[in-house]
Amino acid sequence: MDLLQRITENLSQFSKSERKVADIATGNPESVIHTSIANMAAIADVSEPTVNRFCRRLDCKGFPDFKLKLAQSLAKGTPFLNRHVEENDSVDELTNKIFDSTLAALNIARQQLDSKPIEAAIDALLKAPKIAFFGFGASASVAHDAQNKFARFDTPSVFSDDLLMQRMWAINSKPDDVLFAISHTGRTKALCEIAEIAQQNGATVIGITTVNSPLAEFCNDVVSSNVPEDTDQYMPMASRIAHLVLIDAIIAGYTLKRGSEVREKLARIKQGLKGSRFPRH
Amino acid sequence: MDLLQRITENLSQFSKSERKVADIATGNPESVIHTSIANMAAIADVSEPTVNRFCRRLDCKGFPDFKLKLAQSLAKGTPFLNRHVEENDSVDELTNKIFDSTLAALNIARQQLDSKPIEAAIDALLKAPKIAFFGFGASASVAHDAQNKFARFDTPSVFSDDLLMQRMWAINSKPDDVLFAISHTGRTKALCEIAEIAQQNGATVIGITTVNSPLAEFCNDVVSSNVPEDTDQYMPMASRIAHLVLIDAIIAGYTLKRGSEVREKLARIKQGLKGSRFPRH
DNA sequence: AAGATTATGTAACTTTACAACATTTAAGTT
DNA sequence: AACTTAAATGTTGTAAAGTTACATAATCTT
Known part of the structure; x- marks a missing residue:
């Protein structure tokens, strides 16, 4: 399942410091995937092992593995199901939205397939x-x-x-x-x-x-x-x-x-x- | 643009050794994203810096960055394009394959949209x-x-x-x-x-x-x-x-x-x- | 409040990736 | 064909990153 989603859903099972890490991860995933564990620890104001433990709790092998999965989660993009076309959208935006929502709908159909x-x-x-x-x-x-x-x-x-x-x-x-x-x-x-x-x-x-x-x-x-x-x-x-x-x-x-x-x-x-x-x- | 695709398209601009690396990357991307540069070099039978140079040629900051982008490329799901239905597929498998390849095709269409x-x-x-x-x-x-x-x-x-x-x-x-x-x-x-x-x-x-x-x-x-x-x-x-x-x-x-x-x-x-x-x- | 438990941090250790330099290989040039 | 130059590849060493093991602090039990 999607990592970013899993972080937000399982916030409860994290400890206080781990939650700080989770906040950084969900708040700015784009930059996290290009950061070192030391930097991540500094920004979240926790120790490096805490970051590492946070990753493990999410079934990642370690911090690099976490970054990898986070990157994939970003690449897949949020399920854009509800991206409705809006008044001032450019043709480019609008076309992408139509494709996105079609893809998202197909994905859902695929997952619930009998x-x-x-x-x-x-x-x-x-x-x-x-x-x-x-x-x-x-x-x-x-x-x-x-x-x-x-x-x-x-x-x-x-x-x-x-x-x-x-x-x-x-x-x-x-x-x-x-x-x-x-x-x-x-x-x-x-x-x-x-x-x-x-x-x-x-x-x-x-x-x-x-x-x-x-x-x-x-x-x-x-x-x-x-x-x-x-x-x-x-x-x-x-x-x-x-x-x-x-x-x-x-x-x-x-x-x-x-x-x-x-x-x-x-x-x-x-x-x-x-x-x-x-x-x- | 999609990394995996870019590798196969720009095969010509790679040197002999770099092409060995490209073969491994495209042939088994799933395992590459979990490998170290040392291992990758060993498998491709080249030196570590060659792997590194290969990554740079693809506009990656280095090997870790390459792995990240490769992982994203995989997450987007391009490789499912050629999942053709086969003789002994169960209805369940076959249905999933049809959905996968449709999704993949739509994804490509979306990415190359003008x-x-x-x-x-x-x-x-x-x-x-x-x-x-x-x-x-x-x-x-x-x-x-x-x-x-x-x-x-x-x-x-x-x-x-x-x-x-x-x-x-x-x-x-x-x-x-x-x-x-x-x-x-x-x-x-x-x-x-x-x-x-x-x-x-x-x-x-x-x-x-x-x-x-x-x-x-x-x-x-x-x-x-x-x-x-x-x-x-x-x-x-x-x-x-x-x-x-x-x-x-x-x-x-x-x-x-x-x-x-x-x-x-x-x-x-x-x-x-x-x-x-x-x-x- | 003492003991047990869990959470967090420190420090040592291991692995990883990369830069600088050395060597080989290939491509021109006379 | 031998020499020169340039490109490609490899070797070594080092800094950084990540992880483990252990120590300390915080929290919970009874």
């Missing part, structure tokens, strides 16, 4: 006669992306953001057919209806959505991203990226389980696409 | 009478996503992955109209044609693509993600995520420059969408 639903999704896909990817609004493009990838396999797949088309597919669905219902909030009424209809016809409904949402009720399997809700200020940003990556993982697993023969086909498809492109010089 | 083209894109959008988002294959869903976001503003915008529709728009385009041409490789022939037609009609063509690609030739502004080409094994994965985030940044900047009145409208739109959803309990 692979079981993903595994279940892969198993369902392996025996699916046909597959559909449905979503509305921002989730429509996620569904679009997913279908684009599945178009490379031999199992028939469709994408739609059209309410009636979706409904028709759902009514025509048969057991083992797989429907991906994509929605960040899981509260889109129309999609819940579609999921319900599909499920009534025996299809396997996989929700790329939030657990405990209305949509989750109608899903046989819920793949959740756990991206904090307040990430997306005016429109979906980080949440849909997490959805895309989750689908990437499902596809990677599906590709793997389909065996080497399918992977060769994929390589051939990639090769075949080159005809539509200018060759590299 | 905000000037983004700024230019925002300026072009601000005076655009109408906007189009075109792309094929995986980039079609990126274009789809971008249009979905722009639908919230008052400027007319379209998305298409249909060759003829795109061509019609391009022919009908007028000065100041903005066309987003999205393609990772920048080698899709059809898209190059469209871009050329649009440009001939005076439209501003913004490429979300690779610099120096054929497509870039027909663009007034190229927003590039700099994601390494070999990231995507069978189908686009990391590259398109970077494109999405770049577009997010453009939209964020556009939203900001449009002023508070537009932001209020966005908030109202978000509010208005709630009618299509189940309320939160």
Whole structure:
């Protein structure tokens, strides 16, 4: 876990002098990583061994090791999840903030990942006669992306953001057919209806959505991203990226389980696409 | 810039012995950061001062400073870029690898970011009478996503992955109209044609693509993600995520420059969408 | 308040990194 | 090809940094 964070969280287990050291470390980590233990001890007004003991208490081998880990903690940067764009930001600042918060959101999603639903999704896909990817609004493009990838396999797949088309597919669905219902909030009424209809016809409904949402009720399997809700200020940003990556993982697993023969086909498809492109010089 | 990357890029400026040191540093950075200069010299089979000189050549104050920067470089996580999924990976491993490599790719894109083209894109959008988002294959869903976001503003915008529709728009385009041409490789022939037609009609063509690609030739502004080409094994994965985030940044900047009145409208739109959803309990 | 326990500092010791100088190797030059 | 010059690499010695072991001071128990 992050060292700087660990220092602030475990302040209680430090002694009086050690806390002085902790204050210096958290207050000015940038300069601490370039300082000697003697200097550090002088600034904190404690003895050198105290600084050393402080490091050990944090599971570091010694002061140099502490500096190393502190440097890494700094490099990783604070989880910039809540760095919202502000009025007077320059384009450069703003771009970095957008990247930062996306990275932070993905990181959180990664850490809270549960692979079981993903595994279940892969198993369902392996025996699916046909597959559909449905979503509305921002989730429509996620569904679009997913279908684009599945178009490379031999199992028939469709994408739609059209309410009636979706409904028709759902009514025509048969057991083992797989429907991906994509929605960040899981509260889109129309999609819940579609999921319900599909499920009534025996299809396997996989929700790329939030657990405990209305949509989750109608899903046989819920793949959740756990991206904090307040990430997306005016429109979906980080949440849909997490959805895309989750689908990437499902596809990677599906590709793997389909065996080497399918992977060769994929390589051939990639090769075949080159005809539509200018060759590299 | 990233130290590990700088070592591999500047291999030429190192002497023979220094290159031995570079090999050890890049080959096993994890253990190097916990080693003394004496040990490092022994492993590389050179003298200690050679190691020291190697560090200085990389603008480090000395060996400890080098270790510090190396540790930071590791913490940023660049090395996970090439973590390809393998045959016997469990679903859990594989999912983590997909997340890791996506994060790594985004990180690189972030570090090598040039905000000037983004700024230019925002300026072009601000005076655009109408906007189009075109792309094929995986980039079609990126274009789809971008249009979905722009639908919230008052400027007319379209998305298409249909060759003829795109061509019609391009022919009908007028000065100041903005066309987003999205393609990772920048080698899709059809898209190059469209871009050329649009440009001939005076439209501003913004490429979300690779610099120096054929497509870039027909663009007034190229927003590039700099994601390494070999990231995507069978189908686009990391590259398109970077494109999405770049577009997010453009939209964020556009939203900001449009002023508070537009932001209020966005908030109202978000509010208005709630009618299509189940309320939160 | 005496003894036990914990916290902190002092001093000696070890390791580490670096500078100055020496030697080797490579590259020009006549 | 032999000599000259410059660059690269290594050797030795030293100052600084970090750590250990021990001593002293502060704090807590009963």
